[in-house]
Amino acid sequence: MEKQELETAVSEVKKSPIFRKLLDDLSLITKIDFKIKPDINSGARFETDNSISFKNDGVIGAGALREELVHALQYNLFYHEDMEKPANKFNIELEAHIFVDAALTLLNNKFYEIDSNTIGYGGTESLKDAVIALMNSILSTGDFSNEQLPLYREVANNWYQYSGIYAESFPPKALYQYIKNRRI
Known part of the structure; x- marks a missing residue:
């Protein structure tokens, strides 16, 4: 995975106080792993093993990351198995x-x-x-x-x-x- 692209995306996401709180709260309860998975059927996807997969390096960005982080929040703090x-x-x-x-x-x-x-x-x-x-x-x-x-x-x-x-x-x-x- 292209570490620089992910760091840039995280930095952009953190500009929002709401997303900073989301990241802080998630960090207290889990660790999110990031992966490249060319076989997924979308650009990015949150998995219930607490990973976020990107189809390729080219789709790593703040836009995709924001939505998948919300899914991580939904799963870990609110809905758990109901999410599936x-x-x-x-x-x-x-x-x-x-x-x-x-x-x-x-x-x-x-x-x-x-x-x-x-x-x-x-x-x-x-x-x-x-x-x-x-x-x-x-x-x-x-x-x-x-x-x-x-x-x-x-x-x-x-x-x-x-x-x-x-x-x-x-x-x-x-x-x-x-x-x-x-x-x-």
Whole structure:
């Protein structure tokens, strides 16, 4: 694995106070190993053995690392084996995508639609509008709370990056606990 690319990605991720807290909390309970695995079906993937695999050196970057670190947080601090249940996959992925967008929105004090992890490359206008409304609400309140839940559901109803449906019975615990305006 290209150590310099990983160090650069970690340094970029640490610019966010939310991600610094995530990394600090993870470091107290586990060690994350990093691997190159050309056979994975995505650019990067968190595995429940507490490893993050990258398809190749070229995909090592802050963007991929942020989402996989959220999955590590979800697994180790919140959902454990429930994360592996197919019925929870949609909620797990949605929460991870929104977590990244929300952390960066609070860091930048602005939502950049072009960089949105949730909207992606094929997001519909309905999805864009829903994500913008959610991020603006998080920005105005400084956190994710029950106040944003209707907006979160609206994003879920318009999000098609993963198959499945939003399960009301599986709340976004990581968003509630971590998406707070944490200044340096």
